[in-house]
Amino acid sequence: ERQKGLMYEKDLPSDAGMLFDFPEEKRVSMWMKNTFIPLDILFFDKKGVLFQIHYKAEPFSENTIRAKRPTRYVLEINAGVTEKLGIEIGNKLKID
Helix, strand or coil, rough: CCCCCCCCCCCCCCCCCEEEEEEECCEEEEEECCCCCCCCEECCCCCCCCEEEEECCCCCCCCCCCCCCCCEEEEEEECHHHHCCCCCCCEEECCC
């Protein structure tokens, strides 16, 4: 599931996304191969603090999107939702 991510999905509700929860902080890379939906990709540290945003990742791109530092969580959401909701660096991820 983690490796597949949102590959092959053709629709993502505006209030949905995919959260990657890595067992420990590490350097991660994402890509959009076989992903039909443009995404915003948000990178969080072990405390859940947002430290990097990749806006509008291009569908089907095989370019690597690398985290700039060790990452614990990655959240993929529809492109544009980050700006629409006013999400910015330093925001904290809350997981219930």
